[in-house]
Amino acid sequence: MKNNYPHLFQPYTIRNMTVKNRIVMMPMGSDLAGHNGQMSDEHIKYYEQRARGGVGLILVENICVTFPQGSNGATQLRIDHDCYIPRLYTLAEVCHRHGSCVGIQLNHAGASAMSSRTGMQPVSASNIPSKEGGEIPRKLTKVELFSIAQDYGVAAQRAVNAGFDLVEIHAGHSYLISQFLSPLMNDRTDEFGGSVENRARFCRLVIDEVRKAVGPKVPISLRLSVDELVEGGNTLEDCLEYLEYLSDEVDLFNTSAGLNQSIQYQIDANYLKDGWRSYMAKAVRDKFNKPTIAMGNIRDPKIADDIIARGDADFIGLGRGLIADPDWCVKARYGDVSDIRKCISCNIGCVGNRIGGNKPIRCSVNPDVVYGEQYKKTKVTKPCSVVVVGGGTAGLEAACTAAEVGCNVTLLEKEAEVGGLSVQISKIPAKTRLGDFPRYLKHRASKLDHLNIVTDTEATVEKIRCYKPDLVINATGSVPLLPPIEGLHENLNNPNAKVYSIKDMIENLGHYPEDLTGKKVAVVGGGAVGLDVMEFFAPRGAEVTIIEMMGVIGNGLDASTSSSMNECMNKHHVRKMVHTALTKVNADSFEVKYGETEETIPFDYGFVCLGMKAYASIWDEIQQAFDGEDVEVLNIGDSVRARRIIDGVDAGRHLVLSTLDRLGFR
Template sequence: MTKYPNIFSPFKVKNMTIKNRIIMPPMGTNYAGQNGEINNDHIKYYEQRAKGGTGLIIVENAAVDFPLGSNGTTQLRIDHDSFIPALYRLTERLHKYGACVAMQINHSGASAVPERIGCQPVSASNIPSKTGGAIPRPLEKKEILDIVEKYGKAAKRVQTAGFDAVEIHAGHSYLICQFLSPIYNKRSDEFGGSLENRARFARMVIDSVRAAVGPTFPILLRISADELLEGGNTLEDTLKILEYLNDEVDIFDVSAGLNDSLQYQIDNMNLPDGWRSYMSKAVRDKFNKPTITTGNIRNPEIAEKILAEGQADLIGIGRGLIADPNWVSKVKNNQEDMIRKCISCNIGCAGHRIGLNRPIRCTVNPDTINEDAYKNKKVNKPTNVVVIGGGTAGLEAACTAAEVGCTTFLFEQKPYLGGLAKEISKLPDKNRISYLPDYLVKRAEKLKNLIIYTGTKADVKAIKNLKPDVIVNATGSKPLLPPIKGLLERIDKEGEKLYSIFGLLNNIDKFKFKNLEGKKIVVIGGGAVGLDVVEFFAERKAKVSIVEMLPMLGRDLDVITKLSMMNIIKENNVDVLTETTLVEVASDHFKVKKDDKEQNLYFDYGFVCLGMRPENSGLEELQEYFKDEAVEVINIGDSARTRKIIDGMGEGRDILLTLEKIGAM
């Protein structure tokens, strides 16, 4: 008997029976073809999640109107019958694993990008869907009726392609939401003004879809239950609006947020598991209809509790299923300790797709399409691999090498594994990052051909004795501390109040329990690490200043984290000094310079976070010693170039390419 009876109970609505309560909500991927057609890699991506036991997969939003309603560079389309055959191949494949499959249909409205669609976007009014976005033109009534009809035709295609249900997207700053929300809808006709009028377009779309698919085909409606912006719909407003939309909706998919509150739509790292389940409960209680809840749900205990307490009927795990498509099967088979949990970093998923128009990737999962297919290959001869460094890049390389049959040795100088990820996770708002090193250590412990030496510095002689075929240098990075007057002699020194990021982390408990209200904190460096320090102290009511040499803060941050950080800075009145250079360090102040003018910034505690630099001091010796041997020496992760965890993890998995290069695969 499973310890999660609610998670693994079936759920029936209309003519669809879902085998368990875990669903994959719709998330854009940029995996589709240039013309909006689904392709083989795209199908394989969804297949991995069906194979992993997911009960219902809601395929990402498909445009009902092209190009006007398209919001992505390679978004799926459902505006023409020609897309049905490939989509049928998708549903046919996923059904083989017992998964139910729905598709979300959508019109982007003002969220479309003019350069991509070749014309001005449309909306309820002339209000951009986000700050700085394109100004749309208001739709005329005839155009509204035409789009309503297109929704119905698209839903019929969904049904014809073998899907089990259809979801209408009425949230997240897309067209229907642009009619529902008072932020966007400034109309004075029958589609604007009162709640009933603002709900009219959505009501017509639902009726059009129902007429197209018939009475027994389930319809889901995704909503932003609370827009979490001043002047937007609150949860109470949405509950009133849904009185006009309840009929013919079978499941409410309860989300939150708009484009300008994106950190609540695509959850920021520091939001707790299941944080928005109170919203789905409110909808469920009022309308007595099934609801889906989402929101950083990583732990099965939380999912079970939400279901048991009647806060929702179905649990949406989105990025968590990108990170580990086998989440459901691992929970079912008592392998929870081996779940590769999403750390909510938003770098490879939202950061790639929204910020950079790239196909999605994942920090913790180096292959979102093929998953564990590499394990089916084995080395064709005895092969020894030595990995130096037990951070995330080194652990991924060591585990991957061992999983394909290499005898693998891992050296870590510290008494514990996890590297910088383990250290940064000591910050309370970054604690989810610890999921990754914790998972990698558990994965390593299960591999009998992986021998780990902690508290051990790797030297050439010891490595030579292991007869390596491949040596992986993954020794990480250290803080960048330039030769600024007064810096090196004071930072992290006894009796001083000047710290590097490691100085803070090594004293984190002291700072966590100290009364910091009103204390002057000055942070030098406006990159990711400096902003993490700002977040820590600003939330403790310190008086924080941040100094950055560039014109902007957080240049390399993903879109979600950057939006969240800028809100923290605004809400906590953080003093921001950009285009400002550190010139000298004293025990109680920094001397900085801007436009040839110098000033002193006095602090109770000062932090210098100017980035990280590679720590690879032993690499040259390794390369020199083994240059005449048949040994491949590679340098990966931050010891090659300081970047993000996602880059080191990818290079760790790429040990497979090195093994192929030496003819071992």
């Protein structure tokens, strides 16, 4: 068997732990635990999938050492009592059976805890909230600090008893230890505040308690926000200084970045390049001569291998990439990189579900993060013909899924290429990662003997009947929503006007000047599409105005994307007009109304981005044509209701499988 990327797949030993390769699964909250903090069967299966996929070291998501005070989630794992050891032991045992080492991240949320979940006021280094609008915490006493440090030690001992090979102390991301290290959240005047040494003192206490508990053979990892990337926060140089007081008992540095208010650099925004944070890992590695983990939107195995080869880091941290494809490692090492289902950094099913949503982790491109591709094991037991109308991401997932279980599938696509709206959106510079998914789907489809894709073909009932279908799936997607606003339809796509849609922008991406200083851009609609327009024009110097009828811009966005968009709008002084209605569209201006005030917004480029609506032009015909016949019909994705990729892909997998099961084909 070939061995691609030799640097990435070399073993590495830290104290008594030998990791078979340099790939580390990052500790990411999943909300898969039970409400009592115990590891569920689903949880264990989720980690087992990644161990089976070849990950060298799995770092289990942050686990609460002091409950309820230090809890940061409604279903966060707990390790504050011996009763949690058996299930943790089962997890470690399962991962070891697949050759993976396994560590666990110990954490106290501090001011990032919520009283609505814990029933008590959050605690911290000082009475400073961990984020804008957050709860005001109570300042911890010295006695409490020593007690919490001891909780870390006891938790570490339980982890070792449960069979974990490594323990990690979370000292970043606006959690309790981070709140002591960061000058933004620590204004104490005692020995735990002020100087760098004093701010590092609590972390030092924790490290010492953990080392005392685990002994000399078990490695300790320290996760850091190496650069907080917030004005007034710790910089890389500050981190290197405080680590002088912490490094001696630390065996591995997990070099992350960001705080709550810069979460787009902690949970990387989609525009950030593969491995963009590796310079942080290199700086720590060079100074302390200890192994580091580099991370940051790493999707490409070649880039990961290069980071190891040039000595920036000793390990590569993959987070969302392993949610998207638990087999990333085996595909990179032995297979075809095109088979990797790359994370598109949309942050919808992972960040969006968990942070503020209290929902289990999901993924836009991987419809089953727990059981993976087990569905392929149950094939159809009799011939089944499936016709899919529409080759967007929902239609492609449906077609591939049906073919993979043995159906004979024909996909009809009216355009010359499949991929749908995601291909178009990925042409926007900040959205290029989105294109990885349709590329993966096309590659996956090309390998399936039971799947025939017919492009440049408008589906009709007559064409569908030619394939004698048992199941017809309509997945014709969505089109822009254009309500009957005065002047809108007359000026949109009018060569004598300056009014455009997102589609027009995409088609003209290569024609916009790099420098648009002094040009006025007005965007109607402050949702995801309108913000894509803003994100393209504002950095080029244009004076951008966003007009939104609701009271908030970016409603429904995940925390990382929302933070990223707010940063862009603030940096480039974007005018935000909320509670504002569009009343008329002129050739070079929008007329709007907010309250009793009317205003005309002039522009050089005016964009109408009022969302999308279902496009199901043939659905009624399909229903009528096959009514009363032994043919099942399904409508999935945006052609039901304009939503997100995650919804259509989920239906393309699970609704199709459940329908085949219900009809008795499996």
